[in-house]
Amino acid sequence: MRDLTDLRREILRDVLKCSYCAMCEWVCPTLDVGNGNRIYGPRGRINLIVSYFREGSENGVLKESIYTCLICMACTQQCPAGINIAEDIRKFRTFLTQ
Amino acid sequence: MSMYNYVAYPNKIIEIIRFNILNRGIPIHASKWTLFGWTDGIDVPREGEWLLFTGFMYQLTPYIEVLVDKLSRIKNGFLLTLGSMVNKVFDISRFISTPPRERIMEVHDVLRNIYRLLVASGYRVWYDEAIDTYPGTLLYEFGLDAELKYYGERLYHRLKSRGVDRIITVDPHTTYILKKVYPSIVPNYDVKVLSYLELIDPSTLCRVESELVYAIHDPCYYARGIGLYQGTREALASVGVRVVEPRFSGTNTYCCGGPIESLSPTFSAEIGRRRLDMLLRTGADKIIVMCPICMANLRRASSSDNIIDISQLLKRANTI
Ligand code: SF4
Numbered sequence: 299m300r301d302l303t304d305l306r307r308e309i310l311r312d313v314l315k316c317s318y319c320a321m322c323e324w325v326c327p328t329l330d331v332g333n334g335n336r337i338y339g340p341r342g343r344i345n346l347i348v349s350y351f352r353e354g355s356e357n358g359v360l361k362e363s364i365y366t367c368l369i370c371m372a373c374t375q376q377c378p379a380g381i382n383i384a385e386d387i388r389k390f391r392t393f394l395t396q
Numbered sequence: 397m398s399m400y401n402y403v404a405y406p407n408k409i410i411e412i413i414r415f416n417i418l419n420r421g422i423p424i425h426a427s428k429w430t431l432f433g434w435t436d437g438i439d440v441p442r443e444g445e446w447l448l449f450t451g452f453m454y455q456l457t458p459y460i461e462v463l464v465d466k467l468s469r470i471k472n473g474f475l476l477t478l479g480s481m482v483n484k485v486f487d488i489s490r491f492i493s494t495p496p497r498e499r500i501m502e503v504h505d506v507l508r509n510i511y512r513l514l515v516a517s518g519y520r521v522w523y524d525e526a527i528d529t530y531p532g533t534l535l536y537e538f539g540l541d542a543e544l545k546y547y548g549e550r551l552y553h554r555l556k557s558r559g560v561d562r563i564i565t566v567d568p569h570t571t572y573i574l575k576k577v578y579p580s581i582v583p584n585y586d587v588k589v590l591s592y593l594e595l596i597d598p599s600t601l602c603r604v605e606s607e608l609v610y611a612i613h614d615p616c617y618y619a620r621g622i623g624l625y626q627g628t629r630e631a632l633a634s635v636g637v638r639v640v641e642p643r644f645s646g647t648n649t650y651c652c653g654g655p656i657e658s659l660s661p662t663f664s665a666e667i668g669r670r671r672l673d674m675l676l677r678t679g680a681d682k683i684i685v686m687c688p689i690c691m692a693n694l695r696r697a698s699s700s701d702n703i704i705d706i707s708q709l710l711k712r713a714n715t716i
């Protein structure tokens with residue numbers, strides 16, 4: 299089984315490429331339903347992941363954000379930075395079940 | 397109470413499903429008849445070239461429909477805590493799910509028709525109850541990759557012990573896991589995996605004589621997952637089905653909302669309503685889906701009987 303430290307590094311390396319351009323947001327079904335609250339969109343999700351890894355605190359908002367994601371990959375194909383957004387969110391879920 | 401309350405008890409739900417998949421080989425209980433009854437009355441060979449692997453997604457969906465309905469009414473986390481404890485000894489999903497018989501028979505018809513389409517297209521298809529199994533989709537979606545690897549290795553061993561090297565799948569989630577996910581985590585994984593929609597020969601299909609207009613809903617894991625969307629349109633066009641495209645289609649398709657049905661039933665339902673609305677705004681009479689999860693979630697949003705599986709439109713022209 300792969301070490302969580304490696305997984306953390308792998309996810310972080312990818313999500314840190316985010317330049318906050320928001321190109322991923324218009325296609326996201328959950329952002330739509332969450333009334334535009336950015337925790338329900340791809341950009342919000344990956345930046346919450348960054349905060350979690352850097353500050354280490356887990357709260358209800360993080361779970362709410364990560365577990366409402368459909369892993370539908372609509373965002374991934376929009377990202378000009380080539381971030382594997384949906385896959386990063388999916389893999390990150392493992393940190394919430396530890 | 398927090399302002400964020402679309403996700404109620406993720407860890408408890410995940411624990412119940414994880415336990416069931418790893419220990420019972422299935423996320424929720426379903427009867428043997430539900431899982432395998434589609435072969436009743438037809439003589440499906442036990443050996444051949446292409447193994448038909450249903451992955452149980454079509455068969456489980458009627459049970460998931462009932463479960464989601466129950467979950468969306470649970471307001472007390474204590475019940476789920478108790479449930480996840482009891483579940484280790486007794487499968488609690490046995491208590492909650494008894495879908496209507498007609499719904500299961502509809503699923504059996506879908507599977508039977510897919511089998512017939514493949515035979516008519518010239519494939520030597522075989523099936524074995526002892527090999528067909530749940531593919532591990534929810535372990536994947538919940539990010540439980542260590543468990544998924546273990547589960548995938550076991551599944552692969554089972555396939556190889558029967559010499560399987562070609563598989564035909566019937567739904568996008570099973571297709572994606574077997575075709576894209578397991579090759580990257582199961583050592584030496586070597587199986588050719590194709591969806592039946594990639595294989596059926598349009599020249600064997602019967603023309604659809606209908607004035608109706610159909611809106612097409614692409615499942616994420618076919619369109620974005622394996623790039624399958626053009627072939628389905630060609631098959632429909634070849635039999636004369638009039639297809640219209642909704643806002644967001646092909647690789648830009650909009651998810652039906654189904655994947656979060658267990659973690660966030662209210663959110664999932666709202667996404668289903670919005671997608672249904674987009675599909676109906678095309679002016680179409682009916683909606684074509686090709687995934688049992690899309691079928692369930694869009695039907696949940698719909699007040700009329702206007703959603704059909706693509707296999708219910710594609711019928712073989714000749715008799716077997
Ligand atoms: S994968 Fe998640 S974040 Fe990306 S578009 Fe789909 S629901 Fe939104």
Ligand code: SF4
Binds near residue numbers: 316321376378381383
């Ligand atoms: S499209 Fe990519 S770079 Fe832009 S906000 Fe989204 S994740 Fe960040």
